[in-house]
Amino acid sequence: MVLNEDTQNKKNKPQGRSAVRPSRPSPATQDAKPGLDVRVAASKILAAVIDKHTPLDGMLDAGHGNPVYRALSDADRALCRAIINATLRHLPRIEAALAGMLDKSLPEGARALQHVLTTAAAQILYLDVPSHAAVDLAVEQANRDPRNRRFAKLVNALLRRMVRERDAILEDGRDISPMPAWFLKRLAAAYGPETAKEIAESQLTPAPIDLTVKSNPENWAKRLNGRLLSTGTVRLAAFDGAIPSLPGFENGEWWVQDAAASIPAQLFGNVQGKRIADLCAAPGGKTAQLVVRGAKVTAVEQSANRAKRLAENFGRLHLDAEVIHTDLFAFEPDELLDGVLLDAPCSSTGTTRRHPDVLWTKGVSDIEKLAALQAKMLRHAITLVKPGGLIVFSNCSLDPLEGENVVRDLLAETDTIERVPVLKADWPGLEDAINELGEFRTSPAMLPAQDGYAGGMDGFFACILRRR
Numbered sequence: 333m334v335l336n337e338d339t340q341n342k343k344n345k346p347q348g349r350s351a352v353r354p355s356r357p358s359p360a361t362q363d364a365k366p367g368l369d370v371r372v373a374a375s376k377i378l379a380a381v382i383d384k385h386t387p388l389d390g391m392l393d394a395g396h397g398n399p400v401y402r403a404l405s406d407a408d409r410a411l412c413r414a415i416i417n418a419t420l421r422h423l424p425r426i427e428a429a430l431a432g433m434l435d436k437s438l439p440e441g442a443r444a445l446q447h448v449l450t451t452a453a454a455q456i457l458y459l460d461v462p463s464h465a466a467v468d469l470a471v472e473q474a475n476r477d478p479r480n481r482r483f484a485k486l487v488n489a490l491l492r493r494m495v496r497e498r499d500a501i502l503e504d505g506r507d508i509s510p511m512p513a514w515f516l517k518r519l520a521a522a523y524g525p526e527t528a529k530e531i532a533e534s535q536l537t538p539a540p541i542d543l544t545v546k547s548n549p550e551n552w553a554k555r556l557n558g559r560l561l562s563t564g565t566v567r568l569a570a571f572d573g574a575i576p577s578l579p580g581f582e583n584g585e586w587w588v589q590d591a592a593a594s595i596p597a598q599l600f601g602n603v604q605g606k607r608i609a610d611l612c613a614a615p616g617g618k619t620a621q622l623v624v625r626g627a628k629v630t631a632v633e634q635s636a637n638r639a640k641r642l643a644e645n646f647g648r649l650h651l652d653a654e655v656i657h658t659d660l661f662a663f664e665p666d667e668l669l670d671g672v673l674l675d676a677p678c679s680s681t682g683t684t685r686r687h688p689d690v691l692w693t694k695g696v697s698d699i700e701k702l703a704a705l706q707a708k709m710l711r712h713a714i715t716l717v718k719p720g721g722l723i724v725f726s727n728c729s730l731d732p733l734e735g736e737n738v739v740r741d742l743l744a745e746t747d748t749i750e751r752v753p754v755l756k757a758d759w760p761g762l763e764d765a766i767n768e769l770g771e772f773r774t775s776p777a778m779l780p781a782q783d784g785y786a787g788g789m790d791g792f793f794a795c796i797l798r799r800r
Contacts, residue, residue, distance in 0.1 A: 370408045371469045373400040374415040375447040381420065381689045383443060388416065388689035411461075419454040420688035421536055424512065425505035426453045432504075433490050445480045448473045449487065456494050457502060467491040510536055515681065515691050522732050527777065531730065531791070534776035539685035540786035541568045541575070544594050544617060545586040546624050546649075552586060555579060559785045562761035563598070565591040567785050584649035589617040592682070592774040592792035596675060596726040597621035599754065599772075599796050606670035611660050611713060614638030616645045618673055619653055627671075629653040632663050661712055668718035676706040678727035678734050682791020685776055703733045710742055714749055717799050722752070726794035730775065735793030739771070752796040771795040 377398055380386040391398040392413060404412060419426065430449055431437070438446055452470035455461040467488065474480040474487045494501065509516050511532035519528035543566040545552045550560060556578060558566040566586070580586050597618040600608065604626035610619045613631035615638065622629045631653045633639040639657040646653060656663065679699050680690050706727065713723050727734055743751060753770020756763040765774045772794035781787035 365469060365472055367411075367465060368469050368472055369400075370404060370412050370415070371448075371451060371473055373398070373404060373408075374412050374419075374451045375444070375473065376400055377412070378416055378419055378451055379444065379447045381416075381692055382447070385693040387693055388420075388687065392416075414459060415451050415454060417688055418458045419451050420692060422454060422458055422505075422510055423450065423692070424510055425508045426450050426457065428508050429453065429457075429494065429501045429505060430490070433493060442480070442483070444477060445474065445483050445487070448477075448480065449490065452487075452491055453494060456491065457498060463495045463498075467495065511684075512691050514695065518696075518731060522730075523775075527775070530777040531775050534788050535684040535688065537685065537776075537788060538786065539590070539788065539790075542566070542589060542591045542594075542789075543568065543586045544589040544621060545580075546584075552580065559782065561591050561779070562759065563591045563594050565589070565594055567591065569785055582648075584651075587617055587620060587645065587649060590683075590790045591779065592790040593617060593728070594621065595772055595774070595792065596673060596724050596794045597625075599724045599794060600627075600671050600673075600722055603627035603671070607665075607667075608671040608673065609663070609665065609669055609716060610673045610675075611663070611709070612675050612677065613655070614642040616642040616653075618675060620646070620649055620651055622673070623651045623653050630665065631655045632660060633657060634659050660709060663716070665716060669716050669721060670718065671722040671724070672713045672716050673724050673726075674709055674713045675726045676709050678702050678706065678729040679731060680728050681730045682728040682774075682776065685788065685790075699729070699731050699733055702729075703731075703738055706734060707738050707742060710738060714746075714797075714799055719799055721799050723749070723797040723799070724794065725797060726772075726792060728790050728792050730791035732793075735773070735795075736767075736769075736771065739795050739797070747800070749797045749799055752798050754794075754796065 377391050377400070380391060381388055392401055394402070401409060401412060427450065430453060448470050452466050455466035456463050470491055471484050471488045474484040509529065509532045516528055516532055519531055523531070543552070543558070544564070545566055549564050549566055552558065553560040553566045556566060556568060558568045561567055575581065575588065598621070603622055606627050608622055608627045609630045609632055610622065611632045613619045614633045614635065616631065619629055619631045619642070631642060633642055633655065636657055639655055643655055679694050679702055680687060684690050710723070710725055717723060725739065729735060739751065743749065751769065754766050754772055755770070756766050759766060765772055765778060767773055772792065774789050774792045776788045776791055779787050779789050
């Protein structure tokens with residue numbers, strides 16, 4: 333296996349790469365080169381995502397995550413996350429660049445080597461990491477792994493060439509979608525090729541930090557140097573420091589919630605004094621919205637850990653709601669409700685800016701299974717509301733199979749419910765997010781950046797149904 337013919341040397345320009353802090357060795361690896369343990373952790377966790385379809389959030393949990401991640405210092409964990417996220421966001425482009433430098437593919441048994449190369453390439457191309465360190469540590473990884481030792485010279489030559497040709501590689505990569513082909517095809521079928529391309533490119537832009545406030549959003553937007561969106565959301569400008577350090581956090585005056593995620597609870601309209609159940613409640617942002625607006629809310633959550641987290645969040649927010657730890661299908665209120673919010677489990681394909689692993693851990697079969705589960709949940713939700721009561725059905729998937737199709741099929745099989753159209757006039761600035769049937773369909777390509785504030789919002793579907 334050899335490199336393809338070398339091209340003209342290019343000057344390595346670090347401009348435009350995401351800034352990360354330098355790493356240092358953890359106590360467990362004092363004999364290793366500085367930064368090696370971070371790269372080892374990044375390539376191992378990436379392998380679990382790509383090869384075993386393991387969700388990233390669990391592996392990056394500070395208390396219960398992957399052991400190689402938990403062994404790192406806080407600063408090294410930040411670098412590890414940056415490497416993994418950059419690799420996943422740009423993976424098709426990285427893989428194309430690596431493939432173009434080889435005269436033939438890596439052998440089938442060289443998956444570990446592939447992950448070493450892709451994480452190193454992500455550092456060279458997209459992160460503000462010294463290129464020589466990325467190359468040197470990748471070679472060290474190869475040398476220390478008996479499976480990859482024979483490829484160490486190849487790793488060195490290939491990555492050094494990537495450093496030289498970085499500008500040309502980045503330019504060539506612009507024509508390659510950063511989204512995996514299977515999902516890009518589904519997006520193009522649903523929204524058209526141009527919109528699909530816009531959504532795919534939007535996942536490369538870091539998601540903004542959005543806050544939902546208890547009251548007086550105009551005041552909090554000024555106080556936090558934020559931008560007030562048409563959803564009532566306060567969008568923050570970039571800042572240094574941790575979210576808990578911001579004014580209002582300790583007093584529970586606001587909580588973090590994407591602008592799109594704030595929409596479903598608002599679709600009930602006036603909920604003062606009404607009895608509403610949030611059937612998949614944790615972490616509780618939508619539940620909190622309903623409580624603040626005056627509803628008597630029952631929060632239903634199947635997971636004991638998530639129910640505990642919900643209760644803790646409500647403690648900080650100084651809000652009260654009845655929290656029931658039970659299976660959604662086992663929940664039966666003493667009397668029929670005025671409304672039900674069903675923000676159903678889904679593929680989460682609308683959240684790839686925050687969770688770039690989603691499109692690499694899920695596939696079409698997952699979407700189909702989740703759509704079937706959502707339909708079952710929605711049928712049960714209907715039985716919980718009284719005649720004239722509302723059901724707001726939502727999820728953070730971009731795939732119509734999990735949104736529009738679920739509602740369409742349900743309306744076709746029963747006459748016990750009707751769709752209540754959302755009016756565009758009620759949502760200035762988001763008219764394009766409301767389809768001809770009056771359903772919400774947001775995407776990460778909506779809400780352009782403005783005046784120094786990041787743009788975009790999660791991909792969400794939301795629909796209002798009324799029981800006859």
